[in-house]
Amino acid sequence: MSKETKPTLHDVGALAGVAARTVSRVVNGETGVSVKTREKVDKAIEALKFRPNLAARALRSDRSFLVAILNNNPSPHYVADVVRGVSRVCRETGNFLTLEEFTPADNNIAESIAELVDSIRLAGAILIPPLTDDAAILDLLEAHEIPMVRMSPASDAARTDAVFARDGDGVRQLVNHLYQLGHRRFAIVGGPSSHRSSRIRMAAFTGALTALGISPATVIIEQGDYTYDSGAEATRRILSLPHKMRPSIICAANDEMAAGVISVLGASGIAVPGEIAVTGFDDSEIARLIWPPLTTIRQSIVEQAEAAARLLLDRSSVKDGPRRIEQEVELVIRKSTSRDI
Amino acid sequence: MSKETKPTLHDVGALAGVAARTVSRVVNGETGVSVKTREKVDKAIEALKFRPNLAARALRSDRSFLVAILNNNPSPHYVADVVRGVSRVCRETGNFLTLEEFTPADNNIAESIAELVDSIRLAGAILIPPLTDDAAILDLLEAHEIPMVRMSPASDAARTDAVFARDGDGVRQLVNHLYQLGHRRFAIVGGPSSHRSSRIRMAAFTGALTALGISPATVIIEQGDYTYDSGAEATRRILSLPHKMRPSIICAANDEMAAGVISVLGASGIAVPGEIAVTGFDDSEIARLIWPPLTTIRQSIVEQAEAAARLLLDRSSVKDGPRRIEQEVELVIRKSTSRDI
DNA sequence: ACGCCAACTGCCAACGTTGAAAAGCGGCGA
DNA sequence: TCGCCGCTTTTCAACGTTGGCAGTTGGCGT
Numbered sequence: 001m002s003k004e005t006k007p008t009l010h011d012v013g014a015l016a017g018v019a020a021r022t023v024s025r026v027v028n029g030e031t032g033v034s035v036k037t038r039e040k041v042d043k044a045i046e047a048l049k050f051r052p053n054l055a056a057r058a059l060r061s062d063r064s065f066l067v068a069i070l071n072n073n074p075s076p077h078y079v080a081d082v083v084r085g086v087s088r089v090c091r092e093t094g095n096f097l098t099l100e101e102f103t104p105a106d107n108n109i110a111e112s113i114a115e116l117v118d119s120i121r122l123a124g125a126i127l128i129p130p131l132t133d134d135a136a137i138l139d140l141l142e143a144h145e146i147p148m149v150r151m152s153p154a155s156d157a158a159r160t161d162a163v164f165a166r167d168g169d170g171v172r173q174l175v176n177h178l179y180q181l182g183h184r185r186f187a188i189v190g191g192p193s194s195h196r197s198s199r200i201r202m203a204a205f206t207g208a209l210t211a212l213g214i215s216p217a218t219v220i221i222e223q224g225d226y227t228y229d230s231g232a233e234a235t236r237r238i239l240s241l242p243h244k245m246r247p248s249i250i251c252a253a254n255d256e257m258a259a260g261v262i263s264v265l266g267a268s269g270i271a272v273p274g275e276i277a278v279t280g281f282d283d284s285e286i287a288r289l290i291w292p293p294l295t296t297i298r299q300s301i302v303e304q305a306e307a308a309a310r311l312l313l314d315r316s317s318v319k320d321g322p323r324r325i326e327q328e329v330e331l332v333i334r335k336s337t338s339r340d341i
Numbered sequence: 342m343s344k345e346t347k348p349t350l351h352d353v354g355a356l357a358g359v360a361a362r363t364v365s366r367v368v369n370g371e372t373g374v375s376v377k378t379r380e381k382v383d384k385a386i387e388a389l390k391f392r393p394n395l396a397a398r399a400l401r402s403d404r405s406f407l408v409a410i411l412n413n414n415p416s417p418h419y420v421a422d423v424v425r426g427v428s429r430v431c432r433e434t435g436n437f438l439t440l441e442e443f444t445p446a447d448n449n450i451a452e453s454i455a456e457l458v459d460s461i462r463l464a465g466a467i468l469i470p471p472l473t474d475d476a477a478i479l480d481l482l483e484a485h486e487i488p489m490v491r492m493s494p495a496s497d498a499a500r501t502d503a504v505f506a507r508d509g510d511g512v513r514q515l516v517n518h519l520y521q522l523g524h525r526r527f528a529i530v531g532g533p534s535s536h537r538s539s540r541i542r543m544a545a546f547t548g549a550l551t552a553l554g555i556s557p558a559t560v561i562i563e564q565g566d567y568t569y570d571s572g573a574e575a576t577r578r579i580l581s582l583p584h585k586m587r588p589s590i591i592c593a594a595n596d597e598m599a600a601g602v603i604s605v606l607g608a609s610g611i612a613v614p615g616e617i618a619v620t621g622f623d624d625s626e627i628a629r630l631i632w633p634p635l636t637t638i639r640q641s642i643v644e645q646a647e648a649a650a651r652l653l654l655d656r657s658s659v660k661d662g663p664r665r666i667e668q669e670v671e672l673v674i675r676k677s678t679s680r681d682i
Numbered sequence: 683a684c685g686c687c688a689a690c691t692g693c694c695a696a697c698g699t700t701g702a703a704a705a706g707c708g709g710c711g712a
Numbered sequence: 713t714c715g716c717c718g719c720t721t722t723t724c725a726a727c728g729t730t731g732g733c734a735g736t737t738g739g740c741g742t
Contacts, residue, residue: 006459008728019692024730032690051459055399056728059697064396066439076421076626087442091453096460098407098439101428112432118347118392119437228630256630263632285417289569289597290631291604349698360722365700373720397698400727684742691736697729705722712714 007048016044027052054096058120065095067312068116068125070137072102072109075256077284078301082128082151085305093313095123102131110136117144124148124312126305129195147315149308154196161323163308167197167281170297170329171204174279177295177331178249179212181339183277187220187247189234189257195226201253201281220247224257231260239268248276249337255280255287258294262336277337292335299329348389357385368393395437399461406436408653409457409466411478413443413450416597418625419642423469423492426646434654436464443472451477458485465489465653467646470536488656490649495537502664504649508538508622511638511670512545515620518636518672519590520553522680524618528561528588530575530598536567542594542622561588565598572601580609589617590678596621596628599635603677618678633676640670 009020009027016023018037025033026041033041044050058064067090071079083099090097100116102109109131116122117140124147131137132153138160141148149161178186188205191198206216222237224230231252238250250265252258258280265272272278272292280287283298307325317323350361350368357364359378366374367382374382385391399405408431412420424440431438441457443450450472457463458481465488472478473494479501482489490502519527529546532539547557563578565571572593579591591606593599599621606613613619613633621628624639648666658664 009730010728020728021693021730022691025691028730034690037690049459051456053400053728054461055396055405056697057730058396059394059400059699059727060729060731062697076417079421080417083440083442084444087440096439096457097442098437099424099428101424101438103425115392116437118390120395259630263630263634266632286627286630289600289604289627291607293604350700351698361698362700362723363721365698366721369700375720378720394698397727398700400697400729401699401701403727685740686742687738687740689736689738691734693734694732696731699727701724701726703723703725705720707720708718710715710717712716 006053007050008053009050012041012044012048012050015048016040062121063123064120065123066098066120067095067123067309068098068100069128070100070102070113070125070131071128072104072106072131073128074104075284077286078282079128081301082126082305085302085307086126086309089306089309089313095313104130109134110140113137114140117141117146122146126308126312127151127153129154129197133194147312147318149312151304151308152197154194154199157324158322161308161311161318163304163311163325163327165197165299165304165327166329167200167297167299168204168207170281170299170331171201172208173329173331174251174295174297175205175208175212177333178251178277178279178337179214181277181337183249184214185218185245185247185249186214187222187238187250189222189224189231189250189252189261191253191257192225193223198226198253205251220245224253224260226254226256228256228260228263231257232264233260235261235264239264239270246276249279250276251279253281255282255284255294255296258296258336259286259290262290262292262294273335273337273339279337283332287332287334292338295334295337296332297329298332299327303327347394348391349394350391353382353385353389353391356389357381403462404464405461406464407439407461408436408464408650409439409441410469411441411443411454411466411472412469413445413447413472414469415445416625418627419623420469422642423467423646426643426648427467427650430647430650430654436654445471450475451481454478455481458482458487463487467649467653468492468494470495470538474535488653488659490653492645492649493538495535495540498537498665499663502649502652502659504645504652504666504668506538506640506645506668507670508541508638508640509545509548511622511640511672512542513549514670514672515592515636515638516546516549516553518674519592519618519620519678520555522618522678524590525555526559526586526588526590527555528563528579528591530563530565530572530591530593530602532594532598533566534564539567539594546592561586565594565601567595567597569597569601569604572598573605574601576602576605580605580611587617590620591617592620594622596623596625596635596637599637599677600627600631603631603633603635614676614678614680620678624673628673628675633679636675636678637673638670639673640668644668 009023012023013020127150132150133155190202222234280294280296283296287294287296304327350364353364354361468491473491474496531543563575565575621635621637624637628635628637645668
């Protein structure tokens with residue numbers, strides 16, 4: 001049984017009593033096949049467990065059914081969620097997923113991508129930050145006319161289809177919640193200004209605080225780069241300030257930096273949240289795993305990725321210009337801002 | 342320039358003044374091409390920036406240059422590291438990587454994989470636990486004669502090529518270190534017995550303790566399932582024991598459970614490592630991110646994945662029976678077992 | 683009953699590559 | 713000089729699919 005050669009369109013056609021071309025039409029859901037014929041063919045496909053040969057399809061029709069995720073983002077959680085979302089959509093739609101993985105330091109990214117797109121006509125590409133903003137890569141994909149969707153691009157947002165989270169909304173919810181808890185002395189650990197998300201989050205923080213009557217001038221602002229170490233470093237600077245300037249809450253622009261914040265506070269014998277409360281952003285796995293667990297903003301990367309993949313594979317509305325999807329976020333309250341500790 | 346159609350073997354041949362078939366030989370590094378011809382052809386390839394069409398190759402020669410990673414492991418760190426390792430090797434060898442991602446709950450795994458392997462002849466597949474031990478999938482891949490390498494398979498180790506870490510060595514190093522620190526009252530939080538790694542780690546723990554004259558009967562053993570919550574739960578059980586039985590050290594069989602251990606100790610007001618020290622296993626990202634950072638065993642998943650990929654793509658020694666690679670591990674000492682806190 | 687149109691189906695060729703086998707070439711011994 | 717051998721190169725066809733087009737069928741209006 002495993003010895004026999006794989007069934008082809010011709011085999012199916014022979015069994016169903018039609019030409020291979022007709023089977024092809026059925027397989028591709030093309031119009032112009034009578035219901036009766038379609039049923040016969042479907043039955044034969046079922047009987048032979050026929051599956052179209054990917055290579056032959058790709059060669060003949062110049063459509064590869066391969067969706068590429070292009071990534072140089074070092075955060076495993078983020079990437080895993082993107083893969084999960086895209087993977088699900090690919091399976092639904094009969095596509096396959098290929099992953100082009102780079103280190104942040106890699107300087108041959110364009111070269112590797114060129115190799116891929118020159119070798120086969122991709123069904124499309126999904127770009128993850130910070131690679132979303134590499135002009136050379138965008139140029140390359142455009143030159144090859146590869147459909148692409150970018151996730152949270154920082155620059156040139158209208159250049160391609162894109163998916164975003166409503167980061168600003170999340171920050172506003174968070175700040176309002178903290179204000180209601182009684183916090184008035186805020187410290188913010190921002191992310192790298194090269195990331196769109198950092199800039200948006202920071203602007204939303206100061207905006208929301210101002211709206212509550214808290215002058216940005218009284219807010220301690222430190223700069224990080226989204227890494228754990230930078231969060232720890234920023235916290236040391238905050239703790240070195242005169243004691244009366246010490247904040248009651250430190251808001252980090254992502255969870256990883258918040259973990260760094262908490263570790264330094266812990267090492268300094270400062271109770272969290274008793275003396276200083278802490279918040280993160282993203283609701284990544286770590287938010288749940290550290291102690292105390294982090295109050296944070298959840299953005300479902302899986303859903304964003306699914307939306308991106310669907311956008312990518314649905315070419316029907318492309319001609320109307322770049323499309324844009326915005327994803328809701330959600331405030332997740334955990335112990336790191338609890339009042340009763 | 343981007344308008345022109347992509348160069349083919351014929352174009353290269355025309356430019357070099359040879360037949361397409363000869364160019365094919367050069368591209369594939371086959372023998373029987375004179376040095377002079379090879380040089381001419383290489384120059385023409387360079388000039389046209391020719392890249393062989395993947396689909397045509399796959400169709401004609403039944404070799405797809407696609408390496409699949411089959412995964413239903415929920416740990417993003419682990420998977421990300423595997424992807425990194427395999428990705429690097431693929432790039433080196435001119436292959437591409439496709440990822441078949443499943444949730445642990447997925448019960449149509451075999452179906453999806455069948456779809457893939459029926460659609461195209463994979464260059465090979467790399468299997469990640471716990472999917473490594475799904476007999477139906479192994480059968481399926483074997484029936485299709487797809488080369489495969491399994492990473493840390495739990496069962497039937499000799500059935501395929503495989504890559505392992507020397508977990509036992511790591512546990513012995515760890516236990517000896519803890520003994521030297523003065524620990525005598527051990528608690529162990531084991532992993533699910535369905536995982537090979539759990540069983541090996543547990544056996545190594547009791548073995549190493551016995552070797553040091555500590556009777557396994559005096560060791561508190563709790564069962565977890567590698568999740569954070571199970572680590573927390575096990576710790577609550579440990580803390581509910583009579584006070585004089587309380588251990589001085591809790592060794593978890595992975596980092597994630599160790600994080601759960603630490604969170605419960607923290608919530609219970611027990612100083613780590615002052616009153617109870619904690620260790621993990623794997624040196625995943627979390628080990629560095631929690632407070633206090635975890636003493637753990639590092640196994641380089643990236644290197645294991647690289648080794649697996651090389652094994653997969655090197656078919657030269659296959660006939661000598663299943664091949665096996667064992668990877669060294671390393672003790673990483675951090676604050677969670679520090680004496681001076 | 684006839685003609686015509688639309689719907690459906692079948693045939694042929696081609697996508698770019700490589701397996702198989704034939705053809706070309708150069709050197710060397712007889 | 714001829715013939716043969718071995719290495720290199722070319723020719724031809726085929727992989728399984730789909731685009732283009734031609735052919736067939738059935739239905740419907742007159």
